[in-house]
Amino acid sequence: MTTRVVGLDGDDTLWHSEGHYITTTERLGELLAPYLDDDGSDLDHARAVQHLTEVERRNLARFGYGVKAFTLSMIETAVEVSGARVSASEIQRILDWSKELLDHPVELIEGVQETVDRLAGSYQLLLVTKGDLLHQESKVARSGLVERFESVHIVSEKDPATYNRVLAGTGVAPQEFVMVGNSVRSDVLPVLELGARAVHVPYHTTWALETVEGELPAEAAHLDRIDELPEFLEST
Amino acid sequence: MTTRVVGLDGDDTLWHSEGHYITTTERLGELLAPYLDDDGSDLDHARAVQHLTEVERRNLARFGYGVKAFTLSMIETAVEVSGARVSASEIQRILDWSKELLDHPVELIEGVQETVDRLAGSYQLLLVTKGDLLHQESKVARSGLVERFESVHIVSEKDPATYNRVLAGTGVAPQEFVMVGNSVRSDVLPVLELGARAVHVPYHTTWALETVEGELPAEAAHLDRIDELPEFLEST
Numbered sequence: 001m002t003t004r005v006v007g008l009d010g011d012d013t014l015w016h017s018e019g020h021y022i023t024t025t026e027r028l029g030e031l032l033a034p035y036l037d038d039d040g041s042d043l044d045h046a047r048a049v050q051h052l053t054e055v056e057r058r059n060l061a062r063f064g065y066g067v068k069a070f071t072l073s074m075i076e077t078a079v080e081v082s083g084a085r086v087s088a089s090e091i092q093r094i095l096d097w098s099k100e101l102l103d104h105p106v107e108l109i110e111g112v113q114e115t116v117d118r119l120a121g122s123y124q125l126l127l128v129t130k131g132d133l134l135h136q137e138s139k140v141a142r143s144g145l146v147e148r149f150e151s152v153h154i155v156s157e158k159d160p161a162t163y164n165r166v167l168a169g170t171g172v173a174p175q176e177f178v179m180v181g182n183s184v185r186s187d188v189l190p191v192l193e194l195g196a197r198a199v200h201v202p203y204h205t206t207w208a209l210e211t212v213e214g215e216l217p218a219e220a221a222h223l224d225r226i227d228e229l230p231e232f233l234e235s236t
Numbered sequence: 237m238t239t240r241v242v243g244l245d246g247d248d249t250l251w252h253s254e255g256h257y258i259t260t261t262e263r264l265g266e267l268l269a270p271y272l273d274d275d276g277s278d279l280d281h282a283r284a285v286q287h288l289t290e291v292e293r294r295n296l297a298r299f300g301y302g303v304k305a306f307t308l309s310m311i312e313t314a315v316e317v318s319g320a321r322v323s324a325s326e327i328q329r330i331l332d333w334s335k336e337l338l339d340h341p342v343e344l345i346e347g348v349q350e351t352v353d354r355l356a357g358s359y360q361l362l363l364v365t366k367g368d369l370l371h372q373e374s375k376v377a378r379s380g381l382v383e384r385f386e387s388v389h390i391v392s393e394k395d396p397a398t399y400n401r402v403l404a405g406t407g408v409a410p411q412e413f414v415m416v417g418n419s420v421r422s423d424v425l426p427v428l429e430l431g432a433r434a435v436h437v438p439y440h441t442t443w444a445l446e447t448v449e450g451e452l453p454a455e456a457a458h459l460d461r462i463d464e465l466p467e468f469l470e471s472t
Contacts, residue, residue: 062338064370068304075311076331079324088320091327095312102298133369134300134392151405156370169387 003197003233005172006119007163008149009181010129010136012203013226014116015143016107021070022205024097025049028074031090035082052077053208060209064156066132071098102135106142109203111227113145118230120148127152128166128179130186158186160193167194180229185212188220201226239433239469241386241408242355243399245417246365246372248439249462250352251379252343257306258441260333261285264310267326271318288313289444296445300392302368307334338371342378345439347463349381354466356384363388364402364415366422394422396429403430416465421448424456437462 011017029045036044056073063069074094078086119125127149129136136154140146151170155162167177174196181187182203189212191198199221216222223232247253265281272280292309299305310330314322355361363385365372372390376382387406391398403413410432417423418439425448427434435457452458459468 062335063304064368068299068308068368072304072307072331072334075327079328079331082324084324084328086324086327088315088318088322088327091311091322091324092315092320095308095315098308099298132300132304133390137392154369156373 002176003178003236004124004176005126005150005170005178006123006233007126007128007166007177007179007181007191008116009179009183009187010127010139010143011131012109012182012206013180013187013201014108014112014127014145015139016109018203018205018207020101020104021207024070024074024101025052027097028052028077028094031093032078032081032086035085048077048081051081055080057209065130067098067101067135068132070101071095074098102138106139108143108145109226111225115227115229116145116148119233122230123233124150124172126150126166126170126172128155128158128163129153130155130158158183158190160190163190163194163196167196178233180226182206183210184216184220185210188216192217192219197221199223199229199232201229238412239414239472240360240412241362241406241414242359242469243362243364243402243413243415243417243427244352244385245415245419245423246363246375246379247367248345248418248442249416249423249437250344250348250363250381251375252345254439254441254443256337256340257443260306260310260337261288263333264288264313264330267329268314268317268322271321284313284317287317291316293445301366303334303337303371304368306337307331310334338374342375344379344381345462347461351463351465352381352384355469358466359469360386360408362386362402362406362408364391364394364399365389366391366394394419394426396426399426399430399432403432414469416462418442419446420452420456421446424452428453428455433457435459435465435468437465 008014029049032048033044036047055077059073063072075091125148133154140152153166174194178197179187179191180199180201182201184200188198188200200216201223244250265285268284269280272283291313295309299308311327361384369390376388389402410430414433415423415427416435418437420436424434424436436452437459
């Protein structure tokens, strides 16, 4: 069966996202470093950032993905790293960062607009993305791409069960589906498990909780840039 | 056309929700009252609670609904009401409340189990609920009701456009649909606007941001208890 339906991930596949989280994490590191040691050194900064990753991991099953979960984990990190000395104004600063993150304009990754335009002529396109429901909807709307997609699926976790539900709900067989995204953990492995195809298009940076050990499986394709996708799909 | 599909709201229609938010709001009032005046009186308590409603209203378009949005607004309220004097340990206490809210067992409202069982024999059932994606999914799963529903729709806002999308996506005409829920603003008005029917089953308390001015529209039905629903639908 040939590919009929292309699923595309949103954050860091169609538009920039992780960079904004990294900038905010850096700000948190700067804010907290002085609490760890008087000298506020790079080492203190790194320890604060590492603590945030631990708190996010601990909170993931409860809070899920997205800016609000990230912000609650930043606040918890601030309380813990400071030994409960962080001030209310510093907490407010963290809340202000969360609003900046939510308000940030959607910036498409280079090549996305032309690629999506071109794919839409030959395939049915599904957007499959995870994170805060409202924020993802807002990003999809502001991306200017929404009319190219047959349907948009904002999900709480990208596991085989989720992809199965999306495919069943849209009447698509795994054999006619290919998923494209930057996360091996979320966009590649669960899709291969269903017997569908997956194309990994890495972003220059990956969130610690999305990284996986080991190599990209042999069944997965790898492209350096999303604008290589139309030719790749035509040739395979 | 006769009713073929019944939409049911989740929070405060199928299971208890608002009561947990009210309990948490009361705790916040107690925590903040001493910051407003030395005597920590009932008036101070009420002012703190009122301030939370204002912050929630201001943050609604950005944060949306659900426990994480509520928690971020509680923290912002704590900073503001205390004049930035709230302590880090008090902030941590608020974070702990959010985890309690997310972990709280799902308690079905009296009559729900039998009503849903009975309705499922005669109608296609849709669950249409708003809030945190992950938390709502978790509540739906823990409710034990999920097999009774043809599909579950967790949405960021219950407006006519949303209901239109849900009905179009499931191939249901407005004339064969009735929505049942406790919120006039979210479960009744937008549904009537589409030309579908709506049944209001009030909960004993309603969140300030869900209240609407004026009477229930004449086209909407009103039932005191959800277990009156099967007979009502058969008789109309």
